[in-house]
Amino acid sequence: xxxxxxxxxxxxRIDVRDRGYQYGDGLFDTIxxxxxxxxxxxxxxxxxxxxxxxxxxxTVDEAVWLxxxxxxxxxxxxxxxxxxxxxxxxxxxxxxxxxxNTRVTAAYSWPDYPAxxxxxxxATFCNTPISINPALAGIKHINRLDNVxxxxxxxxxxxxxxFMLDNKGHIIEGTMSNVFCILGDELxxxxxxxxxxxxxxxxxxxxxxxxxxxxxxxxxxxxQNFLQMDALFITNSLIGLWPVKTIVDEKKSVxxxxxxxxxxxxxxxxxxx
Amino acid sequence: xxxxxxxxxxxxRIDVRDRGYQYGDGLFDTIxxxxxxxxxxxxxxxxxxxxxxxxxxxTVDEAVWLxxxxxxxxxxxxxxxxxxxxxxxxxxxxxxxxxxNTRVTAAYSWPDYPAxxxxxxxATFCNTPISINPALAGIKHINRLDNVxxxxxxxxxxxxxxFMLDNKGHIIEGTMSNVFCILGDELxxxxxxxxxxxxxxxxxxxxxxxxxxxxxxxxxxxxQNFLQMDALFITNSLIGLWPVKTIVDEKKSVxxxxxxxxxxxxxxxxxxx
Numbered sequence: 001x002x003x004x005x006x007x008x009x010x011x012x013r014i015d016v017r018d019r020g021y022q023y024g025d026g027l028f029d030t031i032x033x034x035x036x037x038x039x040x041x042x043x044x045x046x047x048x049x050x051x052x053x054x055x056x057x058x059t060v061d062e063a064v065w066l067x068x069x070x071x072x073x074x075x076x077x078x079x080x081x082x083x084x085x086x087x088x089x090x091x092x093x094x095x096x097x098x099x100x101n102t103r104v105t106a107a108y109s110w111p112d113y114p115a116x117x118x119x120x121x122x123a124t125f126c127n128t129p130i131s132i133n134p135a136l137a138g139i140k141h142i143n144r145l146d147n148v149x150x151x152x153x154x155x156x157x158x159x160x161x162x163f164m165l166d167n168k169g170h171i172i173e174g175t176m177s178n179v180f181c182i183l184g185d186e187l188x189x190x191x192x193x194x195x196x197x198x199x200x201x202x203x204x205x206x207x208x209x210x211x212x213x214x215x216x217x218x219x220x221x222x223x224q225n226f227l228q229m230d231a232l233f234i235t236n237s238l239i240g241l242w243p244v245k246t247i248v249d250e251k252k253s254v255x256x257x258x259x260x261x262x263x264x265x266x267x268x269x270x271x272x273x
Numbered sequence: 274x275x276x277x278x279x280x281x282x283x284x285x286r287i288d289v290r291d292r293g294y295q296y297g298d299g300l301f302d303t304i305x306x307x308x309x310x311x312x313x314x315x316x317x318x319x320x321x322x323x324x325x326x327x328x329x330x331x332t333v334d335e336a337v338w339l340x341x342x343x344x345x346x347x348x349x350x351x352x353x354x355x356x357x358x359x360x361x362x363x364x365x366x367x368x369x370x371x372x373x374n375t376r377v378t379a380a381y382s383w384p385d386y387p388a389x390x391x392x393x394x395x396a397t398f399c400n401t402p403i404s405i406n407p408a409l410a411g412i413k414h415i416n417r418l419d420n421v422x423x424x425x426x427x428x429x430x431x432x433x434x435x436f437m438l439d440n441k442g443h444i445i446e447g448t449m450s451n452v453f454c455i456l457g458d459e460l461x462x463x464x465x466x467x468x469x470x471x472x473x474x475x476x477x478x479x480x481x482x483x484x485x486x487x488x489x490x491x492x493x494x495x496x497q498n499f500l501q502m503d504a505l506f507i508t509n510s511l512i513g514l515w516p517v518k519t520i521v522d523e524k525k526s527v528x529x530x531x532x533x534x535x536x537x538x539x540x541x542x543x544x545x546x
Contacts, residue, residue, distance in 0.1 A: 004289060013286040014294065016277060016377055021287065021358070023417040024297025055418070056425065081364065085294070086421075091354065091381050093417065093424035093448055104289055108364050132405035132440060133419055143416035144296040144366065145328070146406055148359075151366035152329065167405060167467075175366055194440075 004106040005068050018102050019095065020085025024142040026102075027051040028083035032238050033074055033107075039273060040237065043200045048082070051139035057084055060103050068105035077110040079238060085142065113239065120245025120256075121160035121234070123174070125223070126150035130164040130172045130195045138198040151175040159248065161234055163226075166195055170220045177234035177242075178202035181226060182261050186215040188229065201235040208269055214261070231259035233266070240273060241266050277379040278341050291375050292368065293358025297415040299375075300324040301356035305511050306347055306380075312546055313510065316473045321355070324412035330357055333376050341378035350383040352511060358415065386512065393518025393529075394433035394507070396447070398496070399423035403437040403445045403468045411471040424448040432521065434507055436499075439468055443493045450507035450515075451475035454499065455534050459488040461502065474508040481542055487534070504532035506539070513546060514539050 004012050019025035029048050032039040045062050052059045065082060072080070083104045089095045128150040136143065150164050161174040172190050173179055178199040181188040187209050192198050209216045226232075232244035243262055247254045277285050292298035302321050305312040318335050325332045338355060345353070356377045362368045401423040409416065423437050434447040445463050446452055451472040454461040460482050465471050482489045499505075505517035516535055520527045 006289060012288055012290070014289045015285055016279060016287045016379075017285070018294065019421075021291065021294045022301075022356075022415070023421050024415050025418060025421050028295075055422065079364065083295075091352065093421050095421070095425060106289075128408050129406055131409065131416070133402055134440070135401050135422060136404065136418055141418055142295070142297050143404070143418045145298060145409055145414055145416045147366045148292075148296055148298050148368070149328065149408060152368060167407070 002106075002108055003072050004104065005071060007103050008064070008068055008071070008105075010071075014102055014104075015088050017088045018085055019087060019089055020083070020102060020142060023093070024144075025055075025095075026083055026085030026142045027055065027057065027140055028081060028142060029140055030237055031080040031082070033078045033080050034110075035077070038069070038080065040200050040204065043203065044237070047140065047198070047200055048084075051141065052084065054135070054139050055141065056097070057086060058097070058101050060084055060101065064103070065105065068103070072105065072107045074107060079108040079110060081106045081108065083142070111238065117160060117239070117242050120243040122158055122246045122248060123161045123163060123234070123244050124154055124159050124247065125249050126153050126162040126164050126175065128153060128164065130166050132166060132195045134194050137195050138192050140197050147175045160242070161244075165223060168220075169223055171223060171226045172196045174234050177236040177239065179232060179234050180205060181221065181229035182231040182259055183229050185261060186217060188217045188219060188221055190221050191218055199236055201237050201240065204272070205235055205241070205265065205269065208265065208272060212264075212268070214265075227254055231256050231262045233262055241269055275379075275381055276345050277377065278344060280376050281337070281341055281344070281378075283344075287375055287377075288361050290361045291358055292360060292362055293356070293375060293415060296366070297417075298328075298368075299356055299358030299415045300328065300330065300413055301354060301415060302413055303510055304353040304355070306351045306353050308350070311342070311353070313473050313477065316476065317510070320413065320471070320473060321357075324414065325357065327408070327412050328414065329370070330359060331370070331374055333357055333374065337376070338378065341376070345378065345380045347380060352381040352383060354379045354381065356415070384511065390433060390512070390515050393516040395431055395519045395521060396434040396436060396507070396517050397427055397432050397520065398522050399426050399435040399437050399448065401426060401437065403439050405439060405468045407467050410468050411465050413470050420448045433515070434517075438496060441493075442496055444496060444499045445469045447507050450509040450512065453478060453506050453508065454494065454502035455504040455532055456502050458534060459490060461490045461492060461494055463494055464491055472509055474510050474513065477545070478508055478514070478538065478542060481538065481545060485537075485541070487538075500527055504529050504535045506535055514542055
């Protein structure tokens with residue numbers, strides 16, 4: 001499966017002058033379609049609208065997206081990727097607010113994730129630092145060169161994720177996921193005020209922890225503190241939650257043991273979705 | 274005039290799955306074609322190749338670009354914009370090094386710059402901070418959302434350029450230009466190790482200053498020091514050099530007087546191009 005609509009019409013090509021291609025001037029979002037249902041749809045819509053506001057992009061009504069997705073005629077689990085770019089403009093960074101957005105709605109086959117990942121993955125650290133900009137932090141914009149460079153630092157298929165650090169050595173996120181740490185009976189997750197993407201699944205974990213009266217510390221986490229945590233797990237909209245069983249780098253590997261709090265969060269999150 | 278070649282063929286549309294559109298995964302360069310000549314062609318090629326190396330993008334031979342430009346059949350002064358993106362890949366940040374690049378070669382009409390700009394422009398400061406990432410600093414990649422947001426902070430057509438600061442309050446560059454300061458008989462221009470684009474025209478000014486035995490200090494410059502300079506000028510490949518006559522912000526305006534060293538550099542740079 002691989003079906004793409006551009007502005008609601010089945011089509012695979014866009015104008016090369018689109019500001020998405022010229023400057024990465026746009027946003028995207030990736031949504032799980034599972035058991036005939038769009039997972040966390042309202043939450044994805046809220047983040048997309050917040051991103052539009054931040055970039056002064058004209059928004060697209062929820063009904064328009066839902067109509068596009070209906071046209072995709074999905075008959076199996078799928079990944080839905082939706083994007084908005086600022087459309088075509090004259091050469092140069094200035095844009096005209098009246099210019100029409102480009103809206104892309106695409107369905108991809110559900111990824112063939114190894115079942116083992118739900119028991120725990122192997123992760124590493126990336127050398128490429130994450131891009132710092134408070135004006136762009138949190139939203140899922142199309143300027144993703146830092147993630148691209150970081151993700152392509154390793155080619156060992158046993159390694160599932162790489163953690164990215166900011167210029168002060170704080171752990172921020174994985175190349176395609178957010179990260180949580182467990183220490184004692186509390187959760188820790190990085191502050192995303194200067195950089196990083198505030199994932200929809202990350203917010204679900206924070207909400208769940210609040211319901212369970214588990215403290216979530218949203219703070220700067222150094223690499224050293226990160227490695228001293230009791231347990232780690234990553235989240236995103238497609239994978240849900242995967243524990244980290246091992247972190248490897250050139251010099252050593254650190255293994256994390258089974259953790260009861262992680263197991264509890266994992267099973268309760270699964271029931272909630 | 275507005276002619277576009279994609280991979281050497283006249284065409285205006287690209288595949289929406291191109292990583293340029295998906296992640297801003299690519300580079301571009303803007304070259305002046307004046308008096309039937311490509312200005313500073315070798316320098317542009319060098320920077321583009323350096324950018325390819327940094328992003329692990331397969332390079333495109335100079336002869337291929339020149340062949341494309343020949344096909345554009347230019348009969349008047351023009352802006353040549355060339356770009357390389359990493360081409361189509363499966364969904365996700367990982368790429369396959371064997372995937373084919375997308376190469377875009379486009380000609381745009383020479384901009385109708387007001388002749389007055391050569392005497393001096395009005396500039397302002399932008400609130401949008403510049404994105405910090407040493408892995409991406411200096412090269413002209415497609416992740417330009419910070420420039421886009423900064424350029425669209427003002428709509429007064431009298432204001433020609435806006436200066437962008439880093440998260441420590443250092444002046445880095447204009448939204449579309451590099452910046453130089455004159456204090457006494459020395460030049461100052463911002464360090465671009467953490468952010469910013471190292472423009473081809475910026476390097477020409479540095480080279481010229483070296484030939485003229487003028488000291489060029491490549492250093493961090495605070496906003497306060499910036500405003501205390503004797504004179505300022507901006508550079509890029511299309512405009513060459515424009516003096517800054519006035520900087521305005523919400524609270525005040527600062528006017529710069531005629532400066533002999535600036536006049537000397539301006540006239541010698543013009544002769545050199």
